[in-house]
Amino acid sequence: MKLAIIGGSLLKELGALSTIAEERINTPFGTPSAHFVTGMIDGVEVIYTNRHGTAHQIAPHQINYKANIFVLKTLEVTDIIAVTAVGGISQAMSPMQWVVPDQIIDYTHGRLQTYNDVNDSQVNHIDFTYPFDEDLRVRLLSALDNQVSEYQMKATYGVTQGPRLETIAEIRRMQQDGCDIVGMTVMPEAGLARELEMNYATLSLVVNWAAGKGDGSLISMDEIREHIKDGNKIAEKIINGVVSSI
Numbered sequence: 001m002k003l004a005i006i007g008g009s010l011l012k013e014l015g016a017l018s019t020i021a022e023e024r025i026n027t028p029f030g031t032p033s034a035h036f037v038t039g040m041i042d043g044v045e046v047i048y049t050n051r052h053g054t055a056h057q058i059a060p061h062q063i064n065y066k067a068n069i070f071v072l073k074t075l076e077v078t079d080i081i082a083v084t085a086v087g088g089i090s091q092a093m094s095p096m097q098w099v100v101p102d103q104i105i106d107y108t109h110g111r112l113q114t115y116n117d118v119n120d121s122q123v124n125h126i127d128f129t130y131p132f133d134e135d136l137r138v139r140l141l142s143a144l145d146n147q148v149s150e151y152q153m154k155a156t157y158g159v160t161q162g163p164r165l166e167t168i169a170e171i172r173r174m175q176q177d178g179c180d181i182v183g184m185t186v187m188p189e190a191g192l193a194r195e196l197e198m199n200y201a202t203l204s205l206v207v208n209w210a211a212g213k214g215d216g217s218l219i220s221m222d223e224i225r226e227h228i229k230d231g232n233k234i235a236e237k238i239i240n241g242v243v244s245s246i
């Protein structure tokens, strides 16, 4: 198993990683978001990259997901843990809850979402019944069990286009659809990883109530930043826990 971690707003870097190599790699699909750092945690080789770029300059709809995921494949990664900050829709998904989602509804549009767009070969459809890898989910859940007193073992992650947050009506519709949390980055990331036959799961931290949830007040960006700051150290411990299970 060769593990890669994709960080985002949460886990902007992986402090525990003792760096062996840091490479910027180009692909037939263009330039990836950031460097790919290869390093060791507890004697296990791990690769880290950040989907928003090193200066957090790339918005969710502008990320070159195809390049990022392609590089991980060329680095012979077999398993990907994506760390994501999300809004909470269902009652249990309150700020600072850790969540390991098990389903996805994709509301994004206009993103390059497949490697199956070269019309000179047979189209390959992928099975996506279970979008997240169950073995990785179990590893995340047991690492969470050692780190936090409460966490959510299942959730449907609704992926919105961003970069703006949602309206109350949009969140109400998402709740009716069955979404428990809302974020902007798991698709097309998860689908592309499946196309290239890499296992993928996401560790989510709820950093705000989604629009109209909680006490219904406006969403404070300062509060989101505070929650992300508080979550970073714990996220790192959870990742270390997963690594020690390898």
Ligand code: HPA
Pocket (backbone or CB within 6 Å): 085, 086, 087, 088, 160, 165, 166, 182, 183, 184, 207, 208, 209, 210, 211
């Ligand atoms: N909506 C969409 N994406 C998010 C949110 C949200 O409320 N919070 C963090 N990422």
